[in-house]
Amino acid sequence: MGNVLAGMEAAFIDVGLPKSGFLHVDEVVAMGVPKHKRQIAELLKKGDEVLVQATKDPMGTKGCRLTMQLSLAGRFVVYVPFGDGVGVSRKLLDDERKRLRKICGALPLEGGLIVRTAAAGASAEDIARDYQALKRLWAALNQRGGQVKAPTLLYSEADVSLKVIRDLLNKHVDEVIVDEPGQHERILSFLKRTSPAMASKVTLYEGDQPLLTAYGAEKSIRSTLERRVPLPSGGYLIIDDTEAMTVIDVNSGGNVGRGGNRLEDTATKTNLEAAAEAVRQLRLRDIGGIVIIDFIDMSDAPNRRAVKAALEAALERDRTRTFVADISPLGLVEMTRQNISDGPREVMTEMCSHCEGFGYVLSDETVAIDTCRAVSRVAAEASEDAVVVRVSPRAAELLNEDGRARVLEIEEYVAKKVTVEPDRGVNDGEAKLRSRKAA
16 A cells, blocks of 8 residues: 555555556445445555545546456356346347346345446356356455465456457357467356357458458457548548647548538538547547537538537447537537546557657747857857857758758857767757867
8 A cells, every 4th residue: 555645535555566556435345335425534544455446547647546446257147246236228128137136136146246348148047057156256366365464466357359259259240250279268168157148259360461451340449540541532630649639630631522512511421420430539539528519500500400410429439438418509519528548549659759749840940040040059158169069960950951041150150160060869959069170
C-alpha cells in the first residue's frame, strides 16, 4: 500500500508498475469491509496489503485504475466473489433475460453473478459449467494470494485471441480464421470446454498471402492513423485528438447533391453517413473521453433527430459505454465514451521530436531567421576573430544557400569570419560554437 490520501478519499497502490494504481474509496469492497463506510483512512492505512483488480490501463501520466470489487469473466457469466444477487445483460430480450435469471437462481451461488450478452441461447449446463470453472479459479487465486508477498501478479486474463473468442464469438459470427497452428489449437481447446457447438466455426488459414493482408485488415489498421476518413457519398471526416477531447468534423467534400436537391437534404445525407462512420472510427481507434462531433448544419429539427437516432443506433453495437447529448442547432453533438486503454495511435506511434505533439513544424523561413539570430549571438560572444558555428542540417542548408547570403550578413554584423557546419545533434533554430583562430 502506498499513500492513503484522506482529502481525495483514495489510496495509491504499488502494483509493481512504474506508476502506482489509483483506488477510490467507493472501490474498497471485500469480506468484512462495511459497504457503506466511506472514509478511506478508516478502511486502509499505509503498508496494508490488499487484493485489487485493474479496471483501466495506465494512460499517459496516470497509473492504472483499481478496484477491490473483483470480477472474473467467463464465456457466459462474470463471477463477482464479493457481490450478491444475479444481474442479466439489458441487451438481451425480456423473455431471454427471465430464462437466464431462472437458470442462475437455481445455482448454489457464493457471491454475485452477471450474465453476459453472449449467454443468449446458452443452456443451463453451459451456465453451470462456466460458473463452476470461475469458482474454482477464484479459490485458487484466493489461496495463492495468502502465500505471496505484494506486489505480485496473481492472475491475468487470457491472451487477446482467447479474449476475443470469449467476448465476441456468437451465433451471428459465421467463421473465425486463425493463421497460427498453436493458437488454433488453444482456441479449439477453449471452445470445447466452454462452447463445444462453436468449435466448428474455427478454421486454420493456409493461404499464400499473410492473413491480415488477404482480408484487408492491415489496411484498416493503418487507416486508424489517418486524420481524414472518406464517406461513401464523397464527404469526409476530419478527426483531431487533443489532450482534453477528440473532435470529429463532418465535411460535405465532393457530395454536392444532384440538381434540384436542397442543401438541407445533402447535409442530412452526409450527416447520416457520418454518424455511422464516426462510431466505427471510435471503435477502431478505441477513442475515449469527451468526443465532439461537428455535423453539417441542419435547419430542420426532424433531420437533427434522424441523425441523432442514426448515431444512437450505431452506438448500440458498441460494447463500450457511451453517453450522447442532443444535437445543438449548430450541429454539435457532445458525447462521452469510456476510456479503458490506449488506442492504435498511442500504441503504434511516438511523439514527433520536432513538433512535440502539436502536429506542425516551423517553416523554413522561421528556422532560418531563428538560426541567424542564434549564430549572431554565439559568434558575437566568442573571443576569436573567426568562428565555426554548428547548426542543424536543415538550418545549415538554408544559411549556406544563395552564395551564403545570410552568413555574409552575419559576418558583417559581428565583424568576424563565420563558418556554418551541419550537426544532427543541434535542433532547428539553435546554434553551438566551435572556435578556431583565423588563418
